[in-house]
Amino acid sequence: MNTNQKKHPLEPFRYCPRCGSSHFVEHSGKSKQCAACGFELFMNTSASTAAFIVNGKGELLVVRRKADPARGTLDLPGGFIDIGESAEAGVAREVMEETGLRVTAVRFLFSLPNVYPYSGLDVHTTDLFFRCEVEETEHSLHFADDAEEGFWIPVQALDASQFGLHSIRQAITRFQQENGSEILKK
Structure with missing residues (x-):
């Protein structure tokens, strides 16, 4: 990662909070989505x-x-x-x-x-x-x-x-x- 880029706000969250899958990946600039169960987590203020x-x-x-x-x-x-x-x-x-x-x-x-x-x-x-x-x-x-x-x-x-x-x-x-x-x- 380029050190000038901001980290994704959900970067520390590596596992899906619904099913526990490690296939929890960036979906947008403020969300991650689980490839296994489809759950999407947004980071809001x-x-x-x-x-x-x-x-x-x-x-x-x-x-x-x-x-x-x-x-x-x-x-x-x-x-x-x-x-x-x-x-x-x-x-x-x-x-x-x-x-x-x-x-x-x-x-x-x-x-x-x-x-x-x-x-x-x-x-x-x-x-x-x-x-x-x-x-x-x-x-x-x-x-x-x-x-x-x-x-x-x-x-x-x-x-x-x-x-x-x-x-x-x-x-x-x-x-x-x-x-x-x-x-x-x-």
Whole structure:
């Protein structure tokens, strides 16, 4: 394989998940098909969420990643949407799991593609960014799950380079550009 070419997203999957045949071959740029039973597996993106939570002082709630990828870097509260869960419910659940805060309102902002390395695979994601309002009770704020710690940073003082995931860096920059002056007026 030419090293300049991208690997097929299903390259690590060598056997058909239905019948176990080793005749599981590329069928399209995003699928493999089994020559033995005809099963076709597509690689589609996984859905993930991230929350912009701004307090009354114009500060954004950020967390520090507890695990790889990008362990120790800054992040926004959020994570993968569970099967059978809406994006809004997913972001509210993730915020609760990571910060202990209850989301009271959710507004979709934008989405960005991302690649999330996990367990030796590149998981292609569509990251959905939301502006979330929370019951702002500082005493209920505690960090758990994927968040090692968390703190509030003034939106205009954010440094996107401190965030470890590509889509989060892009989102921080975009959020600052689109919302910075609005937040400063409050």
